[in-house]
Amino acid sequence: MNNPFIIRNVDALQVLDSRGDPTVEVVIETVGGGIGRAIAPAGASKGRYEAVELRDGDLSRFKGRSVLKAVSNVINYIGPAIHGMDVRRQREIDKIMIQLDSTLNKSRLGANAILATSLAVAKAAADTAKMPLFQYLGGINARTLPIPMLNIINGGAHAGNELAVQEFMIVPIGFDTFSDAIRVAVEIYKELKSVLKSRYGASAVNVGDEGGYAPPMKYVREAIETLRIAIKSSGYDLEKQVRISLDAAATQFYDEDKKAYKIDGNMLTEDKLIEYWRDLAAEYNLLSIEDPFYEESFEAYAQLKKELKGSVIVIGDDLIVTNVTRLLTALKQGSVSGVIVKPNQVGTLSETLDFIGVAKANGIYTIISHRSGESEDNTIAHIAVAVNGPFIKTGAPARGERTAKYNELLRIERYLGGEAIYASKIVSI
Ligand code: PGA
Ligand code: ZN
Numbered sequence: 490m491n492n493p494f495i496i497r498n499v500d501a502l503q504v505l506d507s508r509g510d511p512t513v514e515v516v517i518e519t520v521g522g523g524i525g526r527a528i529a530p531a532g533a534s535k536g537r538y539e540a541v542e543l544r545d546g547d548l549s550r551f552k553g554r555s556v557l558k559a560v561s562n563v564i565n566y567i568g569p570a571i572h573g574m575d576v577r578r579q580r581e582i583d584k585i586m587i588q589l590d591s592t593l594n595k596s597r598l599g600a601n602a603i604l605a606t607s608l609a610v611a612k613a614a615a616d617t618a619k620m621p622l623f624q625y626l627g628g629i630n631a632r633t634l635p636i637p638m639l640n641i642i643n644g645g646a647h648a649g650n651e652l653a654v655q656e657f658m659i660v661p662i663g664f665d666t667f668s669d670a671i672r673v674a675v676e677i678y679k680e681l682k683s684v685l686k687s688r689y690g691a692s693a694v695n696v697g698d699e700g701g702y703a704p705p706m707k708y709v710r711e712a713i714e715t716l717r718i719a720i721k722s723s724g725y726d727l728e729k730q731v732r733i734s735l736d737a738a739a740t741q742f743y744d745e746d747k748k749a750y751k752i753d754g755n756m757l758t759e760d761k762l763i764e765y766w767r768d769l770a771a772e773y774n775l776l777s778i779e780d781p782f783y784e785e786s787f788e789a790y791a792q793l794k795k796e797l798k799g800s801v802i803v804i805g806d807d808l809i810v811t812n813v814t815r816l817l818t819a820l821k822q823g824s825v826s827g828v829i830v831k832p833n834q835v836g837t838l839s840e841t842l843d844f845i846g847v848a849k850a851n852g853i854y855t856i857i858s859h860r861s862g863e864s865e866d867n868t869i870a871h872i873a874v875a876v877n878g879p880f881i882k883t884g885a886p887a888r889g890e891r892t893a894k895y896n897e898l899l900r901i902e903r904y905l906g907g908e909a910i911y912a913s914k915i916v917s918i
Contacts, residue, residue: 493521499568523617536807543599627875635878643697700885
């Protein structure tokens with residue numbers, strides 16, 4: 490009898506992401522008629538050590554941003570190498586792509602080509618098995634809906650304002666279900682809109698890359714204070730119900746020559762920045778701070794984490810780039826208590842799951858994350874449930890590419906019915 494899980498066809502094409510940049514879509518078809526379709530996302534504030542997104546650099550097309558080479562790598566190299574394989578052999582297929590690429594950072598075939606294929610393989614397997622992806626990946630143990638960290642004020646590389654800090658997030662923790670948490674987030678998002686409009690005028694409610702407002706602000710405190718007001722005037726409390734988190738993405742405002750950080754119009758040394766974060770965390774009961782320092786500063790992260798004494802989750806994104814070796818370095822030095830997980834920083838699904846495994850084995854919170862350049866692809870929603878969260882970062886509750894993930898989580902919650910658990914019920918924060 491024919492094995493329905495055998496790959497019958499691998500195709501790829503160039504599609505567009507949420508910034509209008511070209512990106513890679515891969516479509517995999519199995520003998521049993523299963524179809525897996527996945528689209529690679531793209532970052533703007535990328536870490537230096539991320540796997541490489543291959544772009545053509547041909548200035549006559551899409552101003553150099555086209556990905557036709559990556560698309561042709563899927564069709565001409567990856568496709569023939571995995572054709573006829575069983576889609577359930579995810580690790581083996583990922584390994585073949587890693588070997589075929591043979592660089593340390595996936596720069597030959599492109600992490601965009603490899604990741605889209607890797608995710609499409611898993612989706613084709615789930616489709617052939619007629620199972621939701623989260624269940625195919627996580628089995629009967631997958632039933633926890635992640636706590637969303639919603640970025641509702643955008644700064645840094647994602648906005649055209651002067652805010653040094655890239656993301657100001659609300660985190661609805663004090664609720665019983667994921668759908669309640671999303672409802673509350675939307676109420677606050679709308680309240681924030683009226684607060685911004687009345688204080689800064691109509692242009693303050695234009696949105697940035699991740700759907701958060703991008704008001705003409707300069708000071709970090711000003712943005713956090715506005716969030717605090719929106720949370721309070723929506724009727725929620727900052728202690729038990731809705732917390733605030735930041736992603737500084739500090740590499741973006743670090744001056745390597747001066748060895749200082751440009752924030753709020755000042756240049757701060759590393760020591761001063763440690764104090765700055767410490768004061769801010771105490772003042773606003775921050776839940777977490779992501780990338781508070783430059784992407785090489787394992788010691789500064791460790792120093793801050795020590796001073797905060799476990800009261801704030803210190804998260805590594807550009808510092809660790811979903812890379813096990815860098816995570817082990819961070820663990821040895823005590824740099825982080827949380828890690829961002831971005832599948833395209835490492836390039837395959839199995840390496841992403843391995844990374845999550847190492848983090849969880851060491852008691853580190855995992856935050857499954859989108860990129861600022863996204864699409865309708867909602868795979869990360871499934872990964873977040875498959876690994877039982879506990880967190881997901883996928884932007885504001887606005888812009889189709891962000892709501893695609895939230896909506897999929899709402900569907901998964903409904904599908905699970907009484908089995909669904911909201912992660913804040915089982916995670917100690
Ligand atoms: P990026 O930003 O996708 O532009 O890299 C997201 C983040 O820094 O978390
Ligand atoms: Zn980040």
